[in-house]
Amino acid sequence: MSPVDEREMSEAVAGAEGPLRLVGGGTRAIGRPVVGEGLSTAGLAGIELYEPGALTIVVKAGTPLAEVQVALAAENQRLPFEPMDHRGLLGTEGDPTIGGLVAVNVSGPRRVQAGACRDSLIGVRFVDGRGTVVKNGGRVMKNVTGYDLVKLMAGSHGTLGVLTEVAFKVLPGVETQACVVINGLSNGAAVAAMSRALGSPFEVSGAAHTPAGVDGHPVTMLRLEGFADSVAYRSAKLKELLAGDGEITVETDPVRVAAAWQSVRDVEPFHGRDGDVWRVSVKPSDGPDIAARAGGDVLFDWGGGLVWVLVAPGTDLRAQLGDFAGHATLIRAREETRASLPVFQPEPAPVAALTEGLRRQFDPKGILNPGIMS
Numbered sequence: 001m002s003p004v005d006e007r008e009m010s011e012a013v014a015g016a017e018g019p020l021r022l023v024g025g026g027t028r029a030i031g032r033p034v035v036g037e038g039l040s041t042a043g044l045a046g047i048e049l050y051e052p053g054a055l056t057i058v059v060k061a062g063t064p065l066a067e068v069q070v071a072l073a074a075e076n077q078r079l080p081f082e083p084m085d086h087r088g089l090l091g092t093e094g095d096p097t098i099g100g101l102v103a104v105n106v107s108g109p110r111r112v113q114a115g116a117c118r119d120s121l122i123g124v125r126f127v128d129g130r131g132t133v134v135k136n137g138g139r140v141m142k143n144v145t146g147y148d149l150v151k152l153m154a155g156s157h158g159t160l161g162v163l164t165e166v167a168f169k170v171l172p173g174v175e176t177q178a179c180v181v182i183n184g185l186s187n188g189a190a191v192a193a194m195s196r197a198l199g200s201p202f203e204v205s206g207a208a209h210t211p212a213g214v215d216g217h218p219v220t221m222l223r224l225e226g227f228a229d230s231v232a233y234r235s236a237k238l239k240e241l242l243a244g245d246g247e248i249t250v251e252t253d254p255v256r257v258a259a260a261w262q263s264v265r266d267v268e269p270f271h272g273r274d275g276d277v278w279r280v281s282v283k284p285s286d287g288p289d290i291a292a293r294a295g296g297d298v299l300f301d302w303g304g305g306l307v308w309v310l311v312a313p314g315t316d317l318r319a320q321l322g323d324f325a326g327h328a329t330l331i332r333a334r335e336e337t338r339a340s341l342p343v344f345q346p347e348p349a350p351v352a353a354l355t356e357g358l359r360r361q362f363d364p365k366g367i368l369n370p371g372i373m374s
């Protein structure tokens with residue numbers, strides 16, 4: 001089914017006699033496989049309202065993300081949270097949609113500075129499991145209400161409602177980017193250096209580390225953005241701050257800097273490689289230990305607080321890690337592995353009870369992407 005407006009979407013959900021498998025652009029196949037009739041948001045497309053002066057944009061959920069980014073770029077603006085593109089990692093095709101990235105709460109390297117997708121979301125419209133149209137939040141910054149429900153929809157993977165419209169606050173574009181690069185650091189030394197940089201007054205907008213860069217050696221990257229003079233000054237001061245950490249260079253070529261951070265954003269080192277991909281969120285100081293216990297190839301983002309792990313197919317990474325304070329999410333695996341292992345970190349019993357209660361309230365028939373977050 002592919003409704004073309006909110007009324008048709010409401011009727012489709014209200015009249016459903018069995019499970020519904022929600023589809024946006026079909027590019028983010030995350031979670032357990034869902035068996036059910038397909039319900040697409042592709043027919044709900046278009047920018048409803050864009051006010052560059054107010055730094056807000058309202059978009060129908062099925063709108064391709066690329067269309068939104070082009071409209072923003074024309075006004076030298078951007079989505080603050082730098083959403084990743086899952087297609088290369090997951091081997092999917094199609095066009096990512098704005099509703100899909102909200103449903104998954106997709107957030108890239110700039111999260112350390114600008115926050116996650118949910119932090120930029122100021123309003124939503126959605127159809128709940130009864131077929132009721134629900135509006136929450138606002139269309140402009142001065143009329144933002146009901147923040148909690150707006151935040152709840154981000155990352156709900158379609159289990160609470162079918163998004164039909166989303167509203168974001170946006171930010172101005174950046175004039176200049178630079179990347180401070182440190183070569184040869186161990187995982188522990190890299191996380192320590194990234195923590196010092198992020199705790200400095202120099203406004204680092206990205207902090208990532210790979211134990212094996214393009215030449216096979218460890219590379220730590222720190223991104224700075226803003227006006228050219230400011231970026232030059234902050235780059236020099238950051239070099240001074242980290243002078244004792246090893247060989248430091250500053251990359252200023254805009255194409256090379258953009259390519260480096262796109263590689264981190266989209267986890268390009270794991271593209272086209274056999275194995276399962278896990279996403280582990282921990283406090284940064286625990287990142288090196290998690291990498292050592294995981295035993296696979298790793299990529300650190302968010303200053304070490306996000307560890308991407310590539311392991312052999314069928315590996316139960318949680319069992320391998322043992323007890324740890326954080327969350328391990330299975331992002332890419334064969335269908336049989338996704339069906340047999342919990343994709344998301346199992347919740348403590350009190351939290352699981354709250355989660356189940358929320359789902360019963362929003363989807364009493366249990367028809368919206370059932371089982372995807374098991």
